[in-house]
Every structure is written in C-alpha cells, then in structure tokens.
Amino acid sequence: MVKTMIKNENTMKNIVQSSQNVGEESIIINDQNKNTVFGTKNFNLWYGDHHALRDINLDIKENDVTAIIGPSGCGKSTYIKALNRMVELVPIVKTNGVINYRDRNIFEAQYEVEELRTKVGMVFQKPNPFPKSIYDNIAYGPRIHGIKNKKVLDEIVEKSLRGAAIWDEVKDRLNQNAYGLSGGQQQRICIARCLAIEPDVILMDEPTSALDPISTLKVEELVQELKDNYSIIIVTHNMQQAARISDKTAFFLNGEVVEFDNTDKIFSTPTDQRTEDYISGRFG
Amino acid sequence: MRYIDDTVIMKRMKTRLNKNRGWKALFFTGTLFALLCLVILLVRIVSQGFGYLDWDFLTNFASRFPERAGIKAALIGSIYMMSIVAPVSIILGVATAIYLEEYAKKNKLSDFIRMNISNLAGVPSIVFGLLGLTIFVRSLALGKSLLAAGFTMSLLILPVIIVAAQEAIRAVPQEQREASYGMGATKWQTITRVVLPAAIPGILTGSILALSRAIGETAPLVVIGIPVILQFLPDSPFSEFTALPMQIYDWAKRPQEEFLYVASAGIIILMIFLVIMNSIAVFIRNKFQKRY
Numbered sequence: 001m002v003k004t005m006i007k008n009e010n011t012m013k014n015i016v017q018s019s020q021n022v023g024e025e026s027i028i029i030n031d032q033n034k035n036t037v038f039g040t041k042n043f044n045l046w047y048g049d050h051h052a053l054r055d056i057n058l059d060i061k062e063n064d065v066t067a068i069i070g071p072s073g074c075g076k077s078t079y080i081k082a083l084n085r086m087v088e089l090v091p092i093v094k095t096n097g098v099i100n101y102r103d104r105n106i107f108e109a110q111y112e113v114e115e116l117r118t119k120v121g122m123v124f125q126k127p128n129p130f131p132k133s134i135y136d137n138i139a140y141g142p143r144i145h146g147i148k149n150k151k152v153l154d155e156i157v158e159k160s161l162r163g164a165a166i167w168d169e170v171k172d173r174l175n176q177n178a179y180g181l182s183g184g185q186q187q188r189i190c191i192a193r194c195l196a197i198e199p200d201v202i203l204m205d206e207p208t209s210a211l212d213p214i215s216t217l218k219v220e221e222l223v224q225e226l227k228d229n230y231s232i233i234i235v236t237h238n239m240q241q242a243a244r245i246s247d248k249t250a251f252f253l254n255g256e257v258v259e260f261d262n263t264d265k266i267f268s269t270p271t272d273q274r275t276e277d278y279i280s281g282r283f284g
Numbered sequence: 285m286r287y288i289d290d291t292v293i294m295k296r297m298k299t300r301l302n303k304n305r306g307w308k309a310l311f312f313t314g315t316l317f318a319l320l321c322l323v324i325l326l327v328r329i330v331s332q333g334f335g336y337l338d339w340d341f342l343t344n345f346a347s348r349f350p351e352r353a354g355i356k357a358a359l360i361g362s363i364y365m366m367s368i369v370a371p372v373s374i375i376l377g378v379a380t381a382i383y384l385e386e387y388a389k390k391n392k393l394s395d396f397i398r399m400n401i402s403n404l405a406g407v408p409s410i411v412f413g414l415l416g417l418t419i420f421v422r423s424l425a426l427g428k429s430l431l432a433a434g435f436t437m438s439l440l441i442l443p444v445i446i447v448a449a450q451e452a453i454r455a456v457p458q459e460q461r462e463a464s465y466g467m468g469a470t471k472w473q474t475i476t477r478v479v480l481p482a483a484i485p486g487i488l489t490g491s492i493l494a495l496s497r498a499i500g501e502t503a504p505l506v507v508i509g510i511p512v513i514l515q516f517l518p519d520s521p522f523s524e525f526t527a528l529p530m531q532i533y534d535w536a537k538r539p540q541e542e543f544l545y546v547a548s549a550g551i552i553i554l555m556i557f558l559v560i561m562n563s564i565a566v567f568i569r570n571k572f573q574k575r576y
Contacts, residue, residue, distance in 0.1 A: 086462065091390055118468035128459040130478060141467040144477070190463070197467050 034061040036100075037201055037231045038083055043097035045075075045082060047090065052078050054255045056097070060248075065223060065232045067246035067263065069239055071283070075255040076235045077125075080203050083233065084120040085113050102200075118145065121199035125206045127186035129178035129193070134161075134170050137178045137189055141197035156196050164192035165222050184215020191222065202226065204234040208241065220245050239279055243267050251275045329555075333548025341549055346513045346531065350542035355550055357514040358531035361430075362499060362557075364518055365527055368434030369441070369498050374491050376438070377445030381487075384446075385453040386475055398450075405443035412440040413507030421508055428509050431521045436504050441494040448490020452483040485572040492565040496558045502529040528554045 038060040045053040053075045060066050068076040081087045082099060085106060098105050106116050129137050138157045147153060157174070161167040166188040170181070178189050187207060194202055204223070208216040223232055223245050236242050242249050243263060250260040251272075259266060259275045270276045277283055336350075344354020380401075388394040416436025426432035456479050464474040511526055512534040518525040528550065535547035 084466065086466065089458075089462065089465070114468045114470055116468075117466060122462075122466040124459060124462060124466070126459060128457075128463045130460065130463065131482065140464070140477070144464075144467065144469045144473045193463075194467070 034063065035102075036060065037062050037102065038233075039098075039100040039103070041098040041100070043082070043099055044095065045078060045087065046094045047078075048092045052255050053082070056257055058250060058257060058260055060231065060233060062231050063227060063229075064248050065227050065234060065246045066248045066250065067242035068233065068235045068250045068252060069237065069242050069278075070252035071278070072237065074252040076237075076252045077205055079252065080205055080233060080235050083201075083203055084117050084122055086122065088113070118197055119199055120201045120203060121194035121197055122203045122205065123187070123191050123194055123207045126210050127183055127190050129181075129186050129189050131177065131179055133175045134178050134181075134189060135174040138193050138196050141193060145197065160192040160196040161189075163195045163226070164188045165218065165225070166192060182215070184211050184218060187211060187215065187219060188222065191219070195226075199230065201231045201233065204232065206235050206237065208236070208238070216241075239267075251278060253278070329548045329551050332545045333550070333552050336545050336549040337552060342553075345515045346526075346534075350540060350546050353535070353543070353546050355528070355531060355553060357517060358526050358528045358550070359553065360517050361514075361525035362528045364430055364525060365434050365437065366495060366499060368430060368521065369437045370491075370495055372434065373438040373441050373445055373494070373498075374487075377442050377491070378449050378487060380442075380446045381449030381453055382475060382479075385450055386471060386479065401443050401446050405447055407443075408503075409440055409501050410503040410507060412436060413504030415439065416504055417508050426522065428511065428524050429522045430518055430525050433505060433508055433510060433525070433527070434521075436508060437498040437501065440501060440504060441498050444494040444497070445487075445491050448494065449483070449487045452486025452490065453479060455486060456482045485568055489565045489569045492561050492568070496561040499557055499561075500529055500554065502533055505530050506533070528557070 036059050038058070040056050040058045040060075043053060043056040044051070056079060068080060070076045078087060082095065083101075083106075087093045087095070095107060099107065101116060101120065104111065130140065132140075135157055138160050139153045142153060142156050147156070158167065158171075161170060166185060169185060170189075178186060181189065187210075191202075191207075208219050211219065220241065223234065226232060227247075234242075234246065246263045248260065249263040249266040251258045251266065251270075251274075253274055259270055259272045261271075266275060267279055270279065340352075341354050342359065343356055344352060345357050346355075347353045384394065384398060384401075388397075413436065416432060416439065420426045420432035420435050421428065424432075426435075460478050460482065461474055464478045469477070505527055510530050511524055512530050514524065514526045532547050532550040532554065535543045535550060
C-alpha cells in the first residue's frame, strides 16, 4: 500500500514535470494536425428506462491513447461498446445522437456494422480466445474476410503475433490450443487476433483487469508500442494505468463526461472538483 | 457478547446429523429401487429370450411357427426408418434451434413459440400418430410407407431435438460470440465458425437420445397402421414395412406361450440397439465437450 502510494506520488511528479516541459501551446498545435477518429455529438443511450449515457460530446484523435476512467457503473464500458456498436447485442438498448467514425455517422441505416467492426477492433475485459489453436485464433479475422491463401495467412499470423509481442513465446506451438496459455498470454493473443484484421482503431475494455501485475505491465508496454500505428481507446478503472499510458483522459461520472483533457492536465490540475476528488481517491 | 452459543450447537448436532443420514438413506433407497427394477427386467428378458437368439432369428422373416420366426423384416425396416428420421429431424431441429437462439428477437411471440415447443415434447406419442395418419398417410397419400412413418417419428422427436440444441447453443459463452462479432464477422460466420463447433457435442448427444426414443416408439406406428407380418423387405421409401417394436408387440399378444420367448429375443435386439446408440452419445459428450 505504502509502496504504491510512493510510486503514485512519483508518477504524479513526473506528470507535473512533463506537463511543464511540454507546455499547453504545443499540445494544442499538435492536436490541430491530428484527424478526429471518433466524433461524438450529443449522444444518449438507454438500457430500457435506465439513461446510461447523457449528452456525450467527445472528439477522439488519431494515434492517441485515450483513457476513459470513472467509477463502476459510470457508463465508460457502455460508451466504448457504442463505438463499435457492440451495445446492439443487448436488445433493450436505445440510442440517439451522433457518433461519427471518420466523419460518417455509425448509426446511419446504411452503415453495415460488419464494415465498422473491421476498422474498429476490440479487446475485451476477460481474455476470450476461441477454443482453437493459436494459429486458428489469429487467422480467424483474415479468414472471415475471405483470405484463404496459406502463405498470406502465415505472414499475417506472424506479423500480428510479433505486433502483440508474443511471437517468441508461442512460435513453436502455434498448433496448440490457445486455452493452454496463461491469462496474460491469452489476452495478448486476443490483441494479436485484433491486429490481424488490421484495424484503424483498437478499443480496449479494461484489458488488464483480469491479469496479474506482470502481465498487466506487458500489455501496457504493448499499448505504448501500438499507438504509433493505431488509435487506442482504453477503458480502465486503474487510474495509475491511465496516467502511465494515455495521452488524453476522459472522466465519466453517472453517464456524463465530467472532464476530457490531456492526461497530464487531468492528473495534475483538473478543472472540475469531482475529477479532483476521484483521482485523489476520495470516492470511487 | 457472542450470538452463537457452543452448548446449543453441540446439543443440536446429533439431530442435525441424524436428519442428514435419514435423507441420504431415503435417496439411496430410491436409486436402489430403480436399479432393482432394471435388473429384474433384464434377467427376465434375457432368460426367456436367450434360447431363441441365434443367427436364424436375425435372418428369418416372421412365421406362424415360433422356432422359425425371425426378425429380419422388422430389423431392416427399423434401420431404414431411422435413416429417414435422423436427417429429417436433426436438420429441422437444429435449424429451428439456431433461428430461435441466434436470430429471433426476444419478444412475446418468440417466447410463446419457445414455450410451446417445450410443451410439444410432452405430448403423448399417440397424438403424433394421429397427426401422421391425417397428414402423411391420407392427405399426402403416402400410405403406410417408410416415408410416412419416418416423417411421423421425426415430428415426434423434433421438439426434443430442438430443446436439446437450444440448450447446447445457449451454453456457448456470449464472450465467444462477442469476439467474433468484434472482428466484423456476420451472424452466419459466427454461427458456423464459433457457435456450432462448440455446441455440436451437446446437439449430437441430445439428438441420439431422441433417435433412440424413436426406435422404441410403437403407438404412432399402430395408429398409422404399419403391418406386422411381412415376408419381404421394403424396396423403396414408398413401400410398406414393419419395425422392431411392432413385431415385438405382435409376438407378445399371440396365444402360444413360445411366442412370448420370441418377443423377449426381439426385445434383446432392440435393447442392444439402444445401448449402442446411448454409448455413442456418451462417447461424443465425453470426447468433444469443451470447457471454458
């Protein structure tokens, strides 16, 4: 406990320093060069009568790691699942408002959900590999999109596993069942499986909450490497994790966005009192 | 102050343990009763029928004389009938289960349909016999043919297969579907590549158990009017035939005592059939069942 607090304090110091070094201006300039991947405008979502998301307005930029934090039940998972329309698997969900993916409303009637999900991959809370071989797990995505050539598949599998930093651990047992791997390895297999469809955005719904600290660290390092090529949106209720790995942080509370800003700003000088209370551990 | 008093606990301990023993004895007696009935049945059947069981019994047609009577027509007839029942009922049943579990929206109508399918599984077989008589034998003019009987039996076991397949499909974790949908797979791709491979052991187990019920059913065949004494084998799906339970029923009701033993021999054959099918079901379940 004491150790984490010290560590926490150090992180905070680093953040404060880095924010002083970088300065507000450069960040704003930086932002203007970046395209918006997801533009959310006045988005509302209901589970039956429960109003789970209220008037969400968020612009998520290209090649950023955007963290979404907040207490349980604040709507952060619901929001990320709205981005690839996974919420539609729940029959009682109703939505209104707009979420634009690359300037096109994903709730448009003509927008095929399969097309969206090919561009917007997802990694889930609990590692959920298929009960198939490691190879077949990674090749699943390319295969459903019609790639049959064994050579191409081999290359995709290797590239994806390397991308997820797990190639060296599994290259000799690609034909073994993915269930034989540890939880942390399974989660990286799931990330590799997601990379195999060559997405533009990767959504991560508390990807480390079922993992031990070492596996968590590996996934976090991986996120840092992936951000050069992908836009990553990660839901976490571990605030240190958000501080460590993200560029932007959105704080959700009771279905609303309380604050959305650069991560160092959120963790050093938040504007809203509720944000400050939450990140300093006074509730949640 | 403590709310739990050790002396009270010790005082009640003995009654609690005795109660536990009492219930255990009752449940054990229940199990024993079922086992005993089974053993008596088996001993009786085998001791009566074993003498009549030989190669001739399998290769002879029915006869007026007990020692020449054989089961060939009934055995082959049953096998032919099952080769109609199996594909028809499994394809229809699995398709229905997939639709209800994966495609149908959850609303009042689909709930009503689900409830009625479960109820159909409990409808007496003779009612299905009457249905088969009206639709297949008369309206579609199939007569007392293999097809008519096969379709009737398929209807009879369809609800059982649908319910078993629904259970198996529902047992596939939702996270598996989410993983597939999350990569842009269509519903059909998800069903064929993720849901069905995981559900097939359960579906097959349920189907085989349902099929073994169809082999033993007599009432629908009686209502359709399947003949009992046939001296030829069916040569097409439209020809008349007879089946194992019909043949056994006919032998059992004859006045000569010897025919009772012939019936027992027939029952042994039928039971061997059932044991083989159930063993296959158990084998499939143990071998292919996946754990998440």
